[in-house]
Amino acid sequence: MQPIDLFIESRWALPMDDAPVLEHAAIAIDAGRIVELGAASALAARYAPRERLMRPHHALLPGLVNAHTHAAMSLMRHLPVRGPLMQWLNETIWPLERRCVNAQFVRSGTQLAMAEMLAAGITCFADMYFFPEEVARLARARHLRVVVGAPIVDARTPWAADADEHLDKAARLWDEYRGDPLILPCFAPHSPYAVGRETFVRLRRLVDQLDAPLAMHLHETQTEVQDSLAAHGARPLAWLADEGLLRPGFSAVHMNWLTDDDIDLAMRTGISVVHCPQSNQRLGSGICPVGDLRAAGVNVALGTDGAASVGALDLLAEARSACLLASLATHNPQALGAIDALRMATLGGAQALGLAHEIGSLMPGKAADLVCIDLSAPACLPVDEPSDTVVFAAGRDAVTDVWVGGRAMVRDRRLLAFDPAEIAAIALEAPARAAVGAAA
Amino acid sequence: MQPIDLFIESRWALPMDDAPVLEHAAIAIDAGRIVELGAASALAARYAPRERLMRPHHALLPGLVNAHTHAAMSLMRHLPVRGPLMQWLNETIWPLERRCVNAQFVRSGTQLAMAEMLAAGITCFADMYFFPEEVARLARARHLRVVVGAPIVDARTPWAADADEHLDKAARLWDEYRGDPLILPCFAPHSPYAVGRETFVRLRRLVDQLDAPLAMHLHETQTEVQDSLAAHGARPLAWLADEGLLRPGFSAVHMNWLTDDDIDLAMRTGISVVHCPQSNQRLGSGICPVGDLRAAGVNVALGTDGAASVGALDLLAEARSACLLASLATHNPQALGAIDALRMATLGGAQALGLAHEIGSLMPGKAADLVCIDLSAPACLPVDEPSDTVVFAAGRDAVTDVWVGGRAMVRDRRLLAFDPAEIAAIALEAPARAAVGAAA
Numbered sequence: 001m002q003p004i005d006l007f008i009e010s011r012w013a014l015p016m017d018d019a020p021v022l023e024h025a026a027i028a029i030d031a032g033r034i035v036e037l038g039a040a041s042a043l044a045a046r047y048a049p050r051e052r053l054m055r056p057h058h059a060l061l062p063g064l065v066n067a068h069t070h071a072a073m074s075l076m077r078h079l080p081v082r083g084p085l086m087q088w089l090n091e092t093i094w095p096l097e098r099r100c101v102n103a104q105f106v107r108s109g110t111q112l113a114m115a116e117m118l119a120a121g122i123t124c125f126a127d128m129y130f131f132p133e134e135v136a137r138l139a140r141a142r143h144l145r146v147v148v149g150a151p152i153v154d155a156r157t158p159w160a161a162d163a164d165e166h167l168d169k170a171a172r173l174w175d176e177y178r179g180d181p182l183i184l185p186c187f188a189p190h191s192p193y194a195v196g197r198e199t200f201v202r203l204r205r206l207v208d209q210l211d212a213p214l215a216m217h218l219h220e221t222q223t224e225v226q227d228s229l230a231a232h233g234a235r236p237l238a239w240l241a242d243e244g245l246l247r248p249g250f251s252a253v254h255m256n257w258l259t260d261d262d263i264d265l266a267m268r269t270g271i272s273v274v275h276c277p278q279s280n281q282r283l284g285s286g287i288c289p290v291g292d293l294r295a296a297g298v299n300v301a302l303g304t305d306g307a308a309s310v311g312a313l314d315l316l317a318e319a320r321s322a323c324l325l326a327s328l329a330t331h332n333p334q335a336l337g338a339i340d341a342l343r344m345a346t347l348g349g350a351q352a353l354g355l356a357h358e359i360g361s362l363m364p365g366k367a368a369d370l371v372c373i374d375l376s377a378p379a380c381l382p383v384d385e386p387s388d389t390v391v392f393a394a395g396r397d398a399v400t401d402v403w404v405g406g407r408a409m410v411r412d413r414r415l416l417a418f419d420p421a422e423i424a425a426i427a428l429e430a431p432a433r434a435a436v437g438a439a440a
Numbered sequence: 441m442q443p444i445d446l447f448i449e450s451r452w453a454l455p456m457d458d459a460p461v462l463e464h465a466a467i468a469i470d471a472g473r474i475v476e477l478g479a480a481s482a483l484a485a486r487y488a489p490r491e492r493l494m495r496p497h498h499a500l501l502p503g504l505v506n507a508h509t510h511a512a513m514s515l516m517r518h519l520p521v522r523g524p525l526m527q528w529l530n531e532t533i534w535p536l537e538r539r540c541v542n543a544q545f546v547r548s549g550t551q552l553a554m555a556e557m558l559a560a561g562i563t564c565f566a567d568m569y570f571f572p573e574e575v576a577r578l579a580r581a582r583h584l585r586v587v588v589g590a591p592i593v594d595a596r597t598p599w600a601a602d603a604d605e606h607l608d609k610a611a612r613l614w615d616e617y618r619g620d621p622l623i624l625p626c627f628a629p630h631s632p633y634a635v636g637r638e639t640f641v642r643l644r645r646l647v648d649q650l651d652a653p654l655a656m657h658l659h660e661t662q663t664e665v666q667d668s669l670a671a672h673g674a675r676p677l678a679w680l681a682d683e684g685l686l687r688p689g690f691s692a693v694h695m696n697w698l699t700d701d702d703i704d705l706a707m708r709t710g711i712s713v714v715h716c717p718q719s720n721q722r723l724g725s726g727i728c729p730v731g732d733l734r735a736a737g738v739n740v741a742l743g744t745d746g747a748a749s750v751g752a753l754d755l756l757a758e759a760r761s762a763c764l765l766a767s768l769a770t771h772n773p774q775a776l777g778a779i780d781a782l783r784m785a786t787l788g789g790a791q792a793l794g795l796a797h798e799i800g801s802l803m804p805g806k807a808a809d810l811v812c813i814d815l816s817a818p819a820c821l822p823v824d825e826p827s828d829t830v831v832f833a834a835g836r837d838a839v840t841d842v843w844v845g846g847r848a849m850v851r852d853r854r855l856l857a858f859d860p861a862e863i864a865a866i867a868l869e870a871p872a873r874a875a876v877g878a879a880a
Binding site: 074075077078079080081082083084088112115116119120278280281282283284286287307310311312313314317320321323324325327328330331332333334376377378379380381382383384385388389391392393395396397418420423424427428 | 514515517518519520521522523524528552555556559560718720721722723724726727747750751752753754757760761763764765767768770771772773774816817818819821822823824825828829831832833835836837858860863864867868
């Protein structure tokens with residue numbers, strides 16, 4: 001009998017790689033990693049766990065990967081969304097950020113977001129916001145897995161005075177955290193309209209040299225594409241390709257307005273697309289052609305975007321929205337199946353973020369980032385394909401247990417990583433509230 | 441001090457009629473009815489309640505009204521949706537119904553749906569399914585408010601042999617339950633494609649005489665409209681207008697494909713529209729132009745449709761989807777505000793069902809159909825407009841307490857009206873499971 005840390009039996013296990021769904025499954029965990037996944041009856045005879053958990057009505061999945069968010073913007077959750085996108089950014093978000101955002105704001109908002117995401121089964125998120133060093137510090141302290149996107153823009157922001165300082169600070173973040181077991185720094189130029197060619201040239205040199213990942217808002221609105229055509233004589237994606245920025249490890253976020261040539265370019269350059277269905281609906285931006293991208297062989301991940309646009313950091317709800325939206329856009333209910341949406345929410349995210357060797361599926365050797373989802377509530381019955389039930393019937397309230405690298409973050413629906421009262425106090429604390437309220 | 445049954449204090453109360461949101465509110469309940477709504481400080485001095493409840497972080501709303509569902513189809517929740525609509529009906533649903541649906545199936549599936557809906561804050565639902573007498577009996581036994589739609593179709597169904605028998609049984613249901621405090625029978629011709637002119641003529645005579653409400657699937661797909669033009673030389677709505685069926689008390693369900701003339705006709709005839717956003721997406725049917733309908737003065741309600749198409753009977757999720765879809769369709773994030781979606785989910789539903797004198801708002805004299813929603817979780821903070829938080833941040837898991845006619849159905853997130861183990865047993869019971877499984 002092999003001694004291990006943890007043995008979890010579950011009614012179903014959804015490995016999310018090419019392996020089929022297992023019934024009456026078990027997973028053996030040791031030293032924060034998956035040792036084996038298989039039939040409970042077979043595994044039980046081989047392991048002597050220090051802890052054994054029975055989850056008899058549950059689906060076990062790899063932890064959800066939120067491939068795009070702005071965590072600290074959870075402190076702006078209560079602001080009205082007066083849009084569309086550019087109006088909302090120009091009139092609400094950017095003025096407010098100039099006035100209110102500082103390191104303390106980012107610490108507060110990010111903790112609020114982390115608590116929400118963990119409770120919803122999200123074990124890894126790709127962030128893009130000012131003061132990314134604060135996000136990295138919190139992630140290390142709370143044992144969350146985070147891809148910390150250092151924002152790059154040309155203009156002055158609360159974090160840096162100009163493109164120079166953004167690039168310098170981003171490079172420093174890279175130096176401090178590269179090789180960290182939980183934190184992966186990333187270069188996050190905001191968008192083709194917030195970063196000019198000169199900065200892209202320097203950025204390209206930097207990421208070529210460091211072999212660092214990139215994330216960027218792209219083809220979010222029709223206006224963005226038209227403006228790029230007017231300014232550069234090329235669509236944003238083609239322009240970035242000319243600048244040599246597209247590559248595996250580049251996350252193109254949104255991608256609502258795509259031609260066949262765009263999709264072909266995405267495929268040939270090996271970039272990933274991050275689909276944020278609810279944010280794109282809320283802001284009236286458009287619909288990402290997920291089915292076409294996947295059919296062309298482009299990896300597609302799923303993101304919530306920030307709470308300021310979307311309200312909730314709920315990746316299971318986004319998975320459902322992705323299926324519904326794909327069906328609406330194509331008049332084909334099977335355009336995106338539940339299992340495909342869950343793959344986008346797990347392995348697809350891991351691939352987009354360059355973490356597929358470490359997370360995203362229940363493969364032995366990968367980190368034990370796990371989530372258990374209880375499918376026994378009346379709202380979930382009857383169950384046939386557990387992936388259908390998880391996406392279309394269950395919600396984040398069915399998440400009962402969450403582990404990151406083998407460490408329990410949620411147990412029996414109780415959030416262990418944060419004290420809810422502390423989080424409530426953070427969200428209500430005078431400075432942040434007053435500052436944000438004043439701008440509303 | 442006036443003795444009353446129940447006094448609830450809540451952080452916010454959303455009356456859902458024209459009255460503004462109240463902060464630090466209280467509601468006085470006696471004999472199953474609302475006595476007074478107002479500031480907690482003022483009301484506390486006037487009433488001597490037998491029971492006092494503090495809900496200090498909660499929004500108090502009228503119970504949610506699910507204006508269209510097929511409750512028993514919850515037993516088909518696990519079936520794959522291979523669509524679009526007509527393919528799914530012809531290949532999956534109708535053959536299965538012919539084989540499996542009987543009174544026992546409807547009792548089982550309806551209880552499963554009732555448990556799910558109550559836990560999600562739904563206190564009244566408009567049903568449309570075979571064996572409506574079983575639904576009525578269950579509603580009476582469990583103290584739920586239901587508009588029981590007796591299905592009318594020309595063909596043989598599990599419930600009746602032909603149009604004659606459908607009409608007869610519907611009329612008998614009317615006779616048995618009219619005037620019931622909780623149950624309102626309704627005539628529910630399935631659709632313009634499942635009912636012919638002769639039956640409509642007889643139905644019209646019947647509902648004219650009884651002054652009974654009507655509900656019908658209408659303008660759900662583009663194909664339905666085209667087929668009607670080919671068969672009758674008129675769009676479905678215009679054809680029904682010619683047949684004299686459109687009137688206040690007529691719920692037109694779906695209404696995705698509408699011209700300006702259709703909307704004008706809806707307005708002039710005083711019908712209500714029931715929007716089922718997720719079902720229409722899932723089946724690839726289309727988008728109901730909610731903003732245009734409301735701008736024209738048409739009452740719009742919100743429905744989940746059945747679990748077979750939509751997966752979850754979750755009206756709060758539908759409210760969010762309605763807002764997202766309206767924004768997507770119009771590129772205007774404010775096309776449908778959260779408060780408007782909640783109004784559709786409460787008073788709009790009550791109006792559509794002819795129950796606005798009894799439910800749908802927190803008006804004194806109305807039945808105490810109430811729901812409390814806890815907005816203190818990290819996922820909900822910060823709160824500014826509670827309606828925004830309820831729709832965009834909270835979910836059905838935030839529902840803590842539910843009353844129907846003053847009777848507690850959910851208390852502190854615990855379902856009192858049903859035993860979850862009993863419901864699980866119902867959903868898993870051999871006959872229904874086997875029958876449905878065999879058809880999958």
